Amino acid sequence: MEQTKKIVVELLEKYQIEPVYLKRNSVLFEEGKPVDSIFYIEEGEVFIMSGNLILWSAHSNEFVGVSSFLSFEESYRFGAKVCTSSKIYKIPISTFKEELISNDTLSKLLIKNFCERIDAVTVRVKNLASKSSRSRLILLLIESTKLNKTNKVSYPLSEISSLIGVSSRRTRKMLKELEEKKLISYLNGVVEILDKRGLEIVGVNKF
């Protein structure tokens, strides 16, 4: 992966595309706006959203905005918002198209991104259909701490609710229940996992 990242960044430097550093909640593009650029995330995390619903999150070494371009759509199908401070390259459509046809590494990376993304969304749909909201919450808490390698969950309450597909009120109630069992601490809007193993056991067992 590091090698692919290096190749993409070298390619961007060749076209003299400078990175942009964006803070949390910055908007990359809005739903319905004309498709004019593709975005490459070198560092950070970006949410793809339909209204207030978070569809999936793109991480380091991933492209965003490609599917609207490949579907020959004139406007972005969804919006994109920065989740954590990110280093992003904005690539004009014409440059991207030119490279896509000739660059084997780029097409392989895109194909890999697409496959992973489809898998992630399909698993989310499956979880929504078959897992309880409590199981989905626990799964999200565990997965997000794995990604950022700490015990603290980087998403605020509204984003957690959107990702698990329930209301904020219900999410807050479930977090309080887990806090009472001393599995997490929920203070000032920040969730921290105290007992990961206990959380995994609770996520599997129905209660």
Next chain:
Amino acid sequence: MCVFEGSRFVKFEYLKYMAKKQIKLDIPSCSLCENRDGILCSLPMKCKETISEGKGGNFYRKGQIIFYEDNHVNGLYCIYKGKVKLTKLGENGKEHIVRFAKTGDVLGYRSLLGNETYKATAMALEDSYVCLMDKNKFKDVIVENPKLSFSLMELLSKDLKNAEQKLINISEKTVLVRMVEAILLLEDCFGVDIEGYIDVNLTRSEYADIVGTTIETAIRSLSSLKEDGYIDMDGKKIIITDKKGLLQISNAFVS
């Protein structure tokens, strides 16, 4: 099963076995295949011949598994004739139907391109003939043919769009609206037969798996649509009697 040659005594199981005997079908090479809609169909002749080298063809009876979720990828499947459903296993053994595939569709391409294992289980919905192509030959053809690489990306983009739409549906829409959209999707995917029924027979459990709900709720939704005159049912067959009405229900949520 037991047969005595020359004897008048033939067990019933043998007669049943003969009745169910597979009809042999010679699956042609990709360059001679009559299907025209799949992504492999638009390849140059030379690429089709490469893919066809060492190609196998198998017959799958209704309900037979073509490949299992989490099994290692052994090749690319193409449906020569038939209908297939792809499912993922959820909690408590509940299946979730990811998508359907029909004649000309390719299966397992995402797993081949992105991962080492299949991400869903493929099961034949009716008696089907499926080709199996060597994964290394397919990868060679992609390298030689940048246009195929681009077509695959377009196909993946379409898959992502469908997956995203499904996520929006299950998060925001009621079971009834999701059932309406499932029926419209099935009609769009499989078409209708001579009598106007959707050309696929699914159980109520499978409708529940598509929509992501329980069997009881799925049955209630279908009955409700029938009572209101939008559909009619004859056993497992469904016919849309008021398509405009169904589209209004589906779009009403959006507006």
